[in-house]
Amino acid sequence: MPLGNYTSQFFANVYLNELDYFVKHKLKAKYYIRYVDDFVILYNSKPQLENWKIAIDNFLKENLKLELHPDKSKIIKLKEGIPFLGFNVFYHHKLLKKNNIRQIRRNIKEWNNLLKENKIFQEKIEKRLQSWIAHSKHGNTYNLRNKTINYFSSLNPNSFYFQIQI
DSSP, rough: TTTTTTHHHHHHHHTHHHHHIIOOOOOOEEEEEEEEEEEEESSSHHHHHHHHHHHHHIIIIISSSSSTTTTOOOOGGGOEEEEETEEEESOOOEEEEEEOOOOOOOHHHHHHHHHHHTSSOOOHHHHHHHHHHHHTSSSSHHHHHHHHHHHHHHHHSSOOOOOOOO
């Protein structure tokens, strides 16, 4: 199933419900967050986190026939920023990951070209940009959102009036 498909998200949540129960009730991890197949556990002891990581990996293999991704499963200090759902999460703020910012700029150039060639409607671009803005609002991105809209407008100044709530 495609990753963005609501059905795949639903089944991932149903299937990984056992993981949630294991982490919360068996391991008793107090600060556990999961969104579809991405999860974070916050704790102030690296040895405890290492033990939990082994226990989770074993649980996933034995019970759900899954494995932790070897490159993406790591223990990171919160002060360094934890990558989660397209953001780097710190103590008091969240920033969009740099590749997310580069990607929206590439998308805007592509959308602008498609608009000039009449291969896409302005409403579709507006919905895509609104979607990105809604996602980016979860971080400290006010200036970035303004710059992004101004960047789009500068590429196609005669396009249309763009009404998006920042």
